Amino acid sequence: MNAEFLGALEDLEREKGIEKEVLLEAIESALISAYRRNFGSAQNVSVRIDREDGEPHVYAQKEVVAGEVTDHLLQISLEEARAIAPGALEGDIVELEVTPKSFGRIAAQTAKQVIVQRIREAERGIIFEEFSGREGDIVSGLVHRTEHRVVYLDVGRAEAVMMPNEQVPGEVLRPGERVRAYVTEVKKTTKGPQIYVSRSHPGLIKRLFELEVPEIHDGVVEIKAIAREAGSRTKVAVWAANPDVDPVGACIGPKKARVQAIVQEIRGEKLDIVRWDPDPAVLVANALSPAQTVGVTLDPILRLARVVVPDNQLSLAIGKEGQNARLAARLTGWKVDIRSESQVEDGEW
Known part of the structure; x- marks a missing residue:
């Protein structure tokens, strides 16, 4: 570990958004365990990484005692303590450097492990933040695999899960096929964010209309209600506050282009668009x-x-x-x- 190591941490801070000081403190904590594991020491120790040259230093922490020293690992006499720190008093804690010669290699290995772990945690956090804000939205992904009737979608930097009850009855999704799915829930787990999606949720229909129909996206036409039996038939009730706007016609689109795009996405499921009425x-x-x-x-x-x-x-x-x-x-x-x-x-x- 050297000054180049500190430079690498600064690069990580810029690229991954992980603060350099947070990484150094995490590495120092991990090095305490590494020291005890490798050198079998029962004494109290602290580890500090020099912020200038990146070198790690191990310090034994000992209590100053005025009388006889009964535990040389944990105690130091008042005379010895004052040779290190002239103002030391009984009950103070003084530090003596005990850095082993071979500690640099152990420190480098430990630092690598800590950094890899923190990068993984940071990336998981970024992915969670990205997808937790997309609950109730549509994601597009490639069918990755199917295991025990559970479909897994590759949605970029993450994998989404579609449980059997969220799939459309009779719909076969093949590996490599691109489909759209509705994000129902995003959970934070020890293995990273778990993204749950659905192809049978009525919300998928709503979001598809918002994507295909500008009047709905702009709020000129409003979806009042949706009733769906996935894979078979869906009814959508639409309404427009402006009496000059035909909400049903807007959803169907010129030459039925808009509704056909939605029907194509839901694999030919019948779609009834009806006018909502307050009566x-x-x-x-x-x-x-x-x-x-x-x-x-x-x-x-x-x-x-x-x-x-x-x-x-x-x-x-x-x-x-x-x-x-x-x-x-x-x-x-x-x-x-x-x-x-x-x-x-x-x-x-």
């Missing part, structure tokens, strides 16, 4: 799109919407296995009961 009856009717409705009656106590549709629209309104009605209910927050005109005429309600 729950109108909102429920819109939410059942692409089915047409004849009328909607609300029961505020039960929070139930009774919907009448033309006979030829009943199956469309309900959807396959009730999916359309189920998503409409989740989108609006109202339970939805659908009947055809013929059923109403027959007195089913």
Whole structure:
């Protein structure tokens, strides 16, 4: 260890943002353990690295005693102490340099270990700060591998984890494939930041719309609600404060370009964009799109919407296995009961 070593620490401070003094103090602490481990000393010691030439020095710390010295490792007589420090008094602690000749090699090895560890910790901290601020955002990554149904994505300087319950049913992600995923959580662990992502989260749809539709990004059009059954169908309710702006048209885009870009990213998942309305009856009717409705009656106590549709629209309104009605209910927050005109005429309600 020499002056070049100190210069290297200054370079690290500039490049990695790790303070030189913090590194030196960490190395000094590690060198105390290294000294005791290699030289088996039971005495109290301190280690200081010379800030000018980078050389380490080991000092034995001993208590000044006026009487007989009973432990030569931990005590020093008053006479000996005053030969080192003329003003020493009983009970003071004086230091004697005990640096071994071979200590420079041990110090260099220890310093390297400490620096590598601190660099790793600093990089982990930087990565954590970067991704913790991206919770609720989209990351783009390459599929790295799949283990026990868990998908790992390479997202740059870190690896993201997609658990089975956050994957889209039926979607196969192959190694080397680039996909977008929604960051659900970033945890700090002993092995570095753990980034959890999702392809099934409704937030992925919201962020994709914000990226593809300038009016949403600028706040001209607002996404009011999203109901999603990943891999199958999603309904999005949009609204614009300006009556001259068509929120649905803005989301679809010229020649359906905007919505097609989103559908392509979610691998062909059906996407219904409906107009949000402050009137729950109108909102429920819109939410059942692409089915047409004849009328909607609300029961505020039960929070139930009774919907009448033309006979030829009943199956469309309900959807396959009730999916359309189920998503409409989740989108609006109202339970939805659908009947055809013929059923109403027959007195089913």
